[in-house]
Amino acid sequence: MCQAAAKGGAGGLVTKTISVKPAKVPHPCMAEIRGGFLNTELWSELPKEQWIETEYAMAKATGLPVIVGLGYTADQIRELAPMVKPYADALELSTHYVGNDISPIIDALRAAKKAVDVPVFMKMSPHPNIQEIAKAVEQAGADALVMINSFGPCLGIDLETGLPLMGSKEGFGWLSGAAIKPLALRCVYDAAKVVKIPIFGVGGVANGRDVAEMFMAGASAVQVCTEAILRGPTVYGKIVKGLNTFLDSHGYKSVDEIKGLTIRKMAERSAAIVAGPPEVDMERCVLCGVCEVSCPYSAISVGEVLKIDKEKCFACGLCVSRCKKLALMMKQ
Numbered sequence: 385m386c387q388a389a390a391k392g393g394a395g396g397l398v399t400k401t402i403s404v405k406p407a408k409v410p411h412p413c414m415a416e417i418r419g420g421f422l423n424t425e426l427w428s429e430l431p432k433e434q435w436i437e438t439e440y441a442m443a444k445a446t447g448l449p450v451i452v453g454l455g456y457t458a459d460q461i462r463e464l465a466p467m468v469k470p471y472a473d474a475l476e477l478s479t480h481y482v483g484n485d486i487s488p489i490i491d492a493l494r495a496a497k498k499a500v501d502v503p504v505f506m507k508m509s510p511h512p513n514i515q516e517i518a519k520a521v522e523q524a525g526a527d528a529l530v531m532i533n534s535f536g537p538c539l540g541i542d543l544e545t546g547l548p549l550m551g552s553k554e555g556f557g558w559l560s561g562a563a564i565k566p567l568a569l570r571c572v573y574d575a576a577k578v579v580k581i582p583i584f585g586v587g588g589v590a591n592g593r594d595v596a597e598m599f600m601a602g603a604s605a606v607q608v609c610t611e612a613i614l615r616g617p618t619v620y621g622k623i624v625k626g627l628n629t630f631l632d633s634h635g636y637k638s639v640d641e642i643k644g645l646t647i648r649k650m651a652e653r654s655a656a657i658v659a660g661p662p663e664v665d666m667e668r669c670v671l672c673g674v675c676e677v678s679c680p681y682s683a684i685s686v687g688e689v690l691k692i693d694k695e696k697c698f699a700c701g702l703c704v705s706r707c708k709k710l711a712l713m714m715k716q
Contacts (some may be wrong), residue, residue: 576602592626
């Protein structure tokens with residue numbers, strides 16, 4: 385898979401997390417759901433010996449930077465880190481820990497930093513107190529943050545059988561894909577305001593515009609997993625092409641111009657927006673009627689032109705977000 389990702393346009397590789405013992409993955413372990421993806425994949429089902437003897441060498445043969453995923457406890461990482469050191473350009477530690485006691489995260493990080501001389505990245509779950517944890521991890525020596533891990537536990541049900549989609553004991557799985565992008569963006573945005581180390585944005589990235597959002601929220605790089613599972617490894621090159629198209633169409637010379645843009649814009653805003661009815665660009669509008677159907681205030685009518693009743697319009701913004709032709713824009 386790493387070689388296929390390299391051929392598909394990936395700029396670097398993050399190997400599947402390994403631990404001291406291979407995972408006993410329940411089956412079924414993956415399912416596409418509306419707006420997202422459920423999985424019970426755990427860490428790698430392959431033994432660490434196979435990774436060390438075969439898999440990492442294949443990844444290194446691509447010529448791309450290789451970030452080796454390790455988990456989970458300090459003792460496990462203390463054992464594994466020296467073994468993978470010859471293959472790793474960096475380590476990514478996955479704790480999948482969602483409690484408020486951050487000592488397990490810090491202990492794992494310190495164990496890795498003591499064992500290797502390459503950068504160590506900490507992959508973080510979508511904690512509600514993400515700023516507190518991000519600062520603590522930075523102070524403990526992390527070289528970068530990776531956020532976020534999948535969210536859960538969650539439940540999906542097969543309507544034909546009445547059974548959960550996942551084969552785990554409880555039937556629960558972990559949510560990734562498009563459904564978690566807003567959560568990932570919030571975590572990246574919050575953390576980027578309080579740390580100086582780079583952040584890898586992860587979660588729901590499916591195209592170049594999603595990548596641009598991650599950069600605007602404060603990410604320095606972006607990882608993609610679920611979309612490649614669903615659409616194949618050529619998606620990496622397509623995402624890069626889409627990002628370039630977005631940058632060119634908006635007059636940006638590089639991602640440096642949009643990195644942290646939302647943070648800077650929000651720093652300039654002194655209060656919540658007071659918006660008026662959307663403006664209509666009839667050169668872009670195709671009179672599809674999507675906005676009219678979904679307007680909860682019956683403020684939009686479509687005839688020979690699109691009209692917005694300013695008295696009825698609540699300026700909720702739903703029509704703007706639904707317009708695929710970008711023919712509507714909030715008036716601020």
